[in-house]
Amino acid sequence: KKIVVLISGQGTNLQAIMDACKAGKINAQVAAVISNKADAYGLIRAKNSGIPTAVFERKNYADNSQMDRAISDYIDGIAADLIVLAGYMKILTAGFTRHFAGKILNIHPSLLPKYPGLNTYQKAIEAGDSEHGTTVHFVNEKMDGGAVILQAKVPIFPDDRIEDVEERVKIQELQIYPLVVKWFVDGRLKEAGGKAYLDGQLL
Numbered sequence: 001k002k003i004v005v006l007i008s009g010q011g012t013n014l015q016a017i018m019d020a021c022k023a024g025k026i027n028a029q030v031a032a033v034i035s036n037k038a039d040a041y042g043l044i045r046a047k048n049s050g051i052p053t054a055v056f057e058r059k060n061y062a063d064n065s066q067m068d069r070a071i072s073d074y075i076d077g078i079a080a081d082l083i084v085l086a087g088y089m090k091i092l093t094a095g096f097t098r099h100f101a102g103k104i105l106n107i108h109p110s111l112l113p114k115y116p117g118l119n120t121y122q123k124a125i126e127a128g129d130s131e132h133g134t135t136v137h138f139v140n141e142k143m144d145g146g147a148v149i150l151q152a153k154v155p156i157f158p159d160d161r162i163e164d165v166e167e168r169v170k171i172q173e174l175q176i177y178p179l180v181v182k183w184f185v186d187g188r189l190k191e192a193g194g195k196a197y198l199d200g201q202l203l
C-alpha cells in the first residue's frame, strides 16, 4: 500500500510513520511527502529516508481550489491508498476532501469535538481543564470535523505551561497515529456515512 503524507512543519508524526513502515510494523510505504512550506523540517526528514518530496506553495496558484487540484493530481499520479495529514496547517478544499473521501486521516491536538482549530493548548489551560489530548479522525470538508477514530488523554496539572502539556500530548501522538495508520492499511478501518468503523464496529 502507498501512503502520502502532507506536512507544514516539524514532521515528528511523519517520522514516526516512516519509522513504523521501515520497521515493517505498517505494511506500506510512504510514497511521497508533500508540504505547503518550502522550509518545513519534515522535508529534510523525508529526504534523509530517501522519500520523494513535493512542495506546493499557495503563492503559485490563483486560489485554494487550484492549489488543491494540483496536489490531488500529484497524489492521483502516485495512486496513493491513504493520505495522512501530519501537521498540515492549511484547510483543504471540499473538492479535495470529496475526491479522497474515506481515505484522509488527520491528527488534531485536542479531545475533539472540543477545541477545533488553532491554539488548543492555550484554550485548554485557560479554560482550567484538568485534561487534554489528541484525536485521530477522518477528514471531511468541515475543519477538524470528520469521524473520530482514536483519542489519547493526558492530564493537565495546575502549574503546567503550554509546553508541558504539549510535550505530554506529543508523546501520545507518536503512539496512536502509527497505530491508526496500521489499522487503515490492514483494511480494518473504514468510513461510511460520516462514521468510523473498526473491524465493522462503530467507533
Ligand code: GRF
Pocket (backbone or CB within 6 Å): 007, 008, 009, 010, 011, 012, 013, 014, 042, 086, 087, 088, 107, 108, 109, 134, 170, 173
Ligand atoms: C501535531 O501536534 C498535530 O496534532 C498537529 O500539528 C502537530 C504536528 O507536529 N496537527 P509534527 O509536524 O508532526 O511534529
